Amino acid sequence: xxxxxxxxxxxxxxxxxxxxxxxxxxxxxxxxxxxxxxxxxxxxxxxxxxxxxxxxxxxxxxxxxxxxxxxxxxxxxxxxxxxxxxxxxxxxxxxxxxxxxxxxxxxxxxxxxxxxxxxxxxxxxxxxxxxxxxxxxxxxxxxxxxxxxxxxxxxxxxxxxxxxxxxxxxxxxxxxxxxxxxxxxxxxxxxxxxxxxxxxxxxxxxxxxxxxxxxxxxxxxxxxxxxxxxxxxxxxxxxxxxxxxxxxxxxxxxxxxxxxxxxxxxxxxxxxxxxxxxxxxxxxxxxxxxxxxxxxxxxxxxxxxxxxxxxxxxxxxxxxxxxxxxxxxxxxxxxxxxxxxxxxxxxxxxxxxxxxxxxxxxxxxxxxxxxxxxxxxxxxxxxxxxxxxxxxxxxxxxxxxxxxxxxxxxxxxxxxxxxxxxxxxxxxxxxxxxxxxxxxxxxxxxxxxxxxxxxxxxxxxxxxxxxxxxxxxxxxxxxxxxxxxxxxxxxxxxxxxxxxxxxxxxxxxxxxxxxxxxxxxxxxxxxxxxxxxxxxxxxxxxxxxxxxxxxxxxxxx
Amino acid sequence: xxxxxxxxxxxxxxxxxxxxxxxxxxxxxxxxxxxxxxxxxxxxxxxxxxxxxxxxxxxxxxxxxxxxxxxxxxxxxxxxxxxxxxxxxxxxxxxxxxxxxxxxxxxxxxxxxxxxxxxxxxxxxxxxxxxxxxxxxxxxxxxxxxxxxxxxxxxxxxxxxxxxxxxxxxxxxxxxxxxxxxxxxxxxxxxxxxxxxxxxxxxxxxxxxxxxxxxxxxxxxxxxxxxxxxxxxxxxxxxxxxxxxxxxxxxxxxxxxxxxxxxxxxxxxxxxxx
Numbered sequence: 001x002x003x004x005x006x007x008x009x010x011x012x013x014x015x016x017x018x019x020x021x022x023x024x025x026x027x028x029x030x031x032x033x034x035x036x037x038x039x040x041x042x043x044x045x046x047x048x049x050x051x052x053x054x055x056x057x058x059x060x061x062x063x064x065x066x067x068x069x070x071x072x073x074x075x076x077x078x079x080x081x082x083x084x085x086x087x088x089x090x091x092x093x094x095x096x097x098x099x100x101x102x103x104x105x106x107x108x109x110x111x112x113x114x115x116x117x118x119x120x121x122x123x124x125x126x127x128x129x130x131x132x133x134x135x136x137x138x139x140x141x142x143x144x145x146x147x148x149x150x151x152x153x154x155x156x157x158x159x160x161x162x163x164x165x166x167x168x169x170x171x172x173x174x175x176x177x178x179x180x181x182x183x184x185x186x187x188x189x190x191x192x193x194x195x196x197x198x199x200x201x202x203x204x205x206x207x208x209x210x211x212x213x214x215x216x217x218x219x220x221x222x223x224x225x226x227x228x229x230x231x232x233x234x235x236x237x238x239x240x241x242x243x244x245x246x247x248x249x250x251x252x253x254x255x256x257x258x259x260x261x262x263x264x265x266x267x268x269x270x271x272x273x274x275x276x277x278x279x280x281x282x283x284x285x286x287x288x289x290x291x292x293x294x295x296x297x298x299x300x301x302x303x304x305x306x307x308x309x310x311x312x313x314x315x316x317x318x319x320x321x322x323x324x325x326x327x328x329x330x331x332x333x334x335x336x337x338x339x340x341x342x343x344x345x346x347x348x349x350x351x352x353x354x355x356x357x358x359x360x361x362x363x364x365x366x367x368x369x370x371x372x373x374x375x376x377x378x379x380x381x382x383x384x385x386x387x388x389x390x391x392x393x394x395x396x397x398x399x400x401x402x403x404x405x406x407x408x409x410x411x412x413x414x415x416x417x418x419x420x421x422x423x424x425x426x427x428x429x430x431x432x433x434x435x436x437x438x439x440x441x442x443x444x445x446x447x448x449x450x451x452x453x454x455x456x457x458x459x460x461x462x463x464x465x466x467x468x469x470x471x472x473x474x475x476x477x478x479x480x481x482x483x484x485x486x487x488x489x490x491x492x493x494x495x496x497x498x499x500x501x502x503x504x505x506x507x508x509x510x511x512x513x514x515x516x517x518x519x520x521x522x523x524x525x526x527x528x529x530x531x532x533x534x535x536x537x538x539x540x541x542x543x544x545x546x547x548x549x550x551x552x553x554x555x556x557x
Numbered sequence: 558x559x560x561x562x563x564x565x566x567x568x569x570x571x572x573x574x575x576x577x578x579x580x581x582x583x584x585x586x587x588x589x590x591x592x593x594x595x596x597x598x599x600x601x602x603x604x605x606x607x608x609x610x611x612x613x614x615x616x617x618x619x620x621x622x623x624x625x626x627x628x629x630x631x632x633x634x635x636x637x638x639x640x641x642x643x644x645x646x647x648x649x650x651x652x653x654x655x656x657x658x659x660x661x662x663x664x665x666x667x668x669x670x671x672x673x674x675x676x677x678x679x680x681x682x683x684x685x686x687x688x689x690x691x692x693x694x695x696x697x698x699x700x701x702x703x704x705x706x707x708x709x710x711x712x713x714x715x716x717x718x719x720x721x722x723x724x725x726x727x728x729x730x731x732x733x734x735x736x737x738x739x740x741x742x743x744x745x746x747x748x749x750x751x752x753x754x755x756x757x758x759x760x761x762x763x764x765x766x767x768x769x770x771x772x773x774x775x776x777x778x779x780x781x782x783x784x785x786x787x788x789x790x791x792x793x794x795x796x797x798x799x800x801x802x803x804x805x806x807x808x809x810x811x812x813x814x815x816x817x818x819x820x821x822x823x824x825x826x827x828x829x830x831x
Contacts, residue, residue: 097587144589163589187637189590189680210680212632250628287629373810398691398818399728401809432809434729434738434817438685443622446632447680454729455739459806480772482751482800484736505771521773 028198029267034536036109039150039195040414041533045264045331047416048493049534053541055496058556059510059520065542065555068130072101072121072549074137085132088175091120091139093164102529103546105150106195106414108158109535114544115153115172116551117195119145119163124175127537130551134175140164143191144210149262149412150195152203154222159203161192167205169225181225188213197262197272199305202228204272206259206327210447212280215258215297217272219308229308233257233276233296241310242296247289255288256280257297261327261412264345269360271302271311273332273345277325278317283395283435283451284444285321291391293318298326300345300357312362316349318386321394322376322435323448324350324408331417331424332359337469346468348415348426350408351376353387354471368471370464371409373430376402395435395451405433406453407487414490414531418499421513423465423474425499427488432456461485461504463516477516479504490531492543500543502528508545508552524552592678596671604672607665615656620676627656631676642670690724690825692815697823700816708804711827718824720746728821733805749801753777755785758793767798 032041032049040047054062075087101118108115113133114125120140124133143163152159157178158170164186169178184190189211197204203220215233220226234255235243246252256279263274279288279297288294296310298317303310316326330345337344337356345359352371357364367385377387393402407429415426432455439450464476479485485504492500499513506527510520526547533544543554609618615627622629630636635644646666652658661669701714721727726745729738735748751767755775763785765777775796776786789796800806 095587099587142587142589142591145587185634185638186590188634189678191589211678212680213634254629254632375810392814396691396814396818397687398689398814398821399725400814401732401812401817403809434732436685436687436689436725438682438687440687441621443617443629445682446629446678449680449682451682452685452725454725455736456729456809457733457736457806459809480770482767482770482798484739503772505769507771507773509772518772523773 039106039262043265045329050495051541052495062554065553066130067552069550087135089137090177093139093141095142097145101549104147112537115151117148119148136175152196152198154198159196163191208258208260212254245293245295264330264332270305273302273330275327278320281444282323282448287444314357317351348410352409366471373403395437399434399436403432405431416491416493418493418513425491426464428462428464430460431458458484461488489528492532500532600668600671601675604668642666692818692822694822694826697819715827718827751800754797756795
């Protein structure tokens with residue numbers, strides 16, 4: 001069983017950290033266990049926890065420990081009752097966001113405290129029973145309130161970003177604001193959603209924008225918020241690498257590529273590996289140069305954490321034309337490939353293709369199609385292993401029938417990799433849409449404009465298990481439904497030989513990771529909206545998931 | 558970038574600035590990026606004249622780029638960050654790259670700025686009036702005879718096409734009946750119901766209209782209106798779902814875009830046939 005030779009990326013456990021209120025380098029470098037101190041739990045992006053108190057033999061007895069509804073928005077006008085948790089406010093905006101509260105990010109679990117986020121809001125909860133310790137509310141100027149992917153933590157400092165482009169640092173114990181810093185221009189319609197990633201004394205934040213502005217990763221000093229370096233996803237001046245893959249410098253400067261999903265980090269090579277966003281304008285691509293690759297958009301990119309310089313890249317979607325970014329979580333695994341050990345990065349891209357790349361050199365290893373319905377590319381890959389776009393499937397005046405719809409075959413909902421099975425698990429959705437060209441002017445439209453995308457429907461939502469060595473889907477569980485489903489939420493695997501997932505019908509389910517057999521399930525009444533996580537506090541393991549504005553924690557009593 | 562299937566569904570298009578561009582407004586009246594306040598009409602008019610005389614060849618009458626190869630100014634960071642010409646003035650007076658110098662006063666540059674700021678800025682497009690009927694009705698008729706006539710009579714297709722005057726809606730609704738295309742609102746013609754037969758281990762069967770199904774339960778409405786739900790994990794339970802749209806779903810893998818355009822052209826032509 002060669003798959004059993006797969007080892008956990010980060011080897012022997014470092015010294016156990018118990019000091020109250022301190023998140024040390026050791027904690028962030030440990031295999032994922034009691035705590036959940038960063039976006040993916042650890043730096044590898046595997047979302048595989050070594051906790052096994054809850055396992056296949058006792059999962060049938062797992063039950064609800066607590067549930068809490070997250071209340072967002074301005075603090076109540078009534079005076080605070082004795083014992084009521086404080087709401088700390090910041091920000092100078094006066095715009096009211098009336099949308100529903102949705103927890104779509106990772107929840108940090110550190111020293112018995114959970115840190116939960118939604119746009120403009122951070123909640124600190126007791127990990128034992130979910131009771132509120134404090135809440136921070138940011139008064140917004142506006143910006144795209146699509147979601148917030150979580151907080152980052154460094155010692156006693158919490159970091160999160162806002163839709164109106166601020167990086168905010170809070171005292172993790174009290175929620176008191178330490179400082180806030182503007183990340184990008186509101187006038188240029190930037191917004192920020194990413195969970196800041198803390199690596200040693202670096203706080204990493206990627207940008208978001210729909211208006212043809214360049215994407216970048218900014219890195220800050222955690223004590224003061226001073227900018228350490230900034231990496232642009234597209235060429236910004238004459239002589240920059242990749243400029244020959246754009247029609248003009250102006251096109252490259254407006255080329256997008258936003259790395260809006262947290263990347264992974266390899267301490268051995270000191271490489272931060274991220275997926276970059278789609279090129280812009282997203283659909284009317286002629287101004288970018290017909291058929292030109294538009295580097296370094298839609299690519300896996302490795303940047304040295306100390307220098308901010310790109311070490312390698314591999315483009316997973318050259319000249320994307322459907323707003324299918326490749327920002328999806330890159331997962332770092334050490335395993336056997338063609339008979340010898342390899343350090344790899346694997347990803348399932350929004351365009352429907354799976355990729356494995358050598359994460360030290362950037363050498364391409366595997367490409368496979370994990371979405372059967374994807375019809376936008378030629379049957380044959382090119383010499384670099386990249387899918388080759390069919391231009392007729394961009395759009396048509398009379399409509400082009402394309403799979404996938406804009407949401408893609410996969411998206412930000414986190415995948416998971418279990419070293420126990422050697423399988424990579426990906427939430428997969430197969431959809432079709434008609435893409436109508438509405439801006440025939442060759443100068444194109446701005447941003448996401450120039451097309452009218454009309455849904456034709458979902459033909460299948462799946463939990464896919466992929467063998468990284470071949471890229472083949474070993475099994476996939478089709479969720480039984482007759483509904484047109486949206487995104488399928490994220491995943492978790494544990495050493496208890498369990499795979500946790502929310503399905504598309506409001507069920508939260510534990511599967512056997514070897515074959516997708518459901519072992520336990522409960523009906524939450526709403527689809528899970530983030531990826532499940534697990535933590536241990538006072539000797540008891542909990543499984544935690546959000547469905548909309550409500551958290552559910554399960555345990556075995 | 559954009560993750561945003563949720564946003565694309567949730568965002569409703571509210572303020573129409575022109576046929577081409579819209580502001581986006583989310584539930585609760587929230588506007589992510591408000592447009593600038595309308596400027597002084599007289600200044601805009603003066604600015605338009607100055608722009609036409611000095612800028613239009615390179616940047617285009619709509620400021621999206623012109624024959625002279627100048628960049629699209631509606632997405633220019635300089636223009637987006639500018640308030641009253643203060644950011645534009647140095648570039649206009651000193652030139653940049655292949656752009657020559659222009660001798661214009663502060664007041665004239667302020668007027669040009671007012672004109673440029675009158676263009677709405679949005680990453681989304683508004684509704685389109687382009688005719689999407691581009692197919693060949695004759696070829697569409699032949700395709701329908703081979704593929705669709707198994708289930709649909711010409712008379713029924715004519716009735717269907719007549720009920721849906723908007724060709725885009727017609728095309729969406731024949732591709733996937735009951736799905737109006739994800740733009741909100743109910744389908745103008747509902748899809749036929751999905752039916753289900755549940756057979757228990759005892760052999761007893763229940764048949765009705767499918768209300769809901771997932772991996773663990775199935776719910777149906779029986780002919781007498783009563784509602785039944787069954788847990789489907791128990792051994793021996795059999796669930797047979799009959800979805801009348803199954804052929805439509807299977808055909809999605811087989812159509813060429815030309816087939817789709819031709820069928821729509823044929824359906825449109827049926828409306829005027831006697």
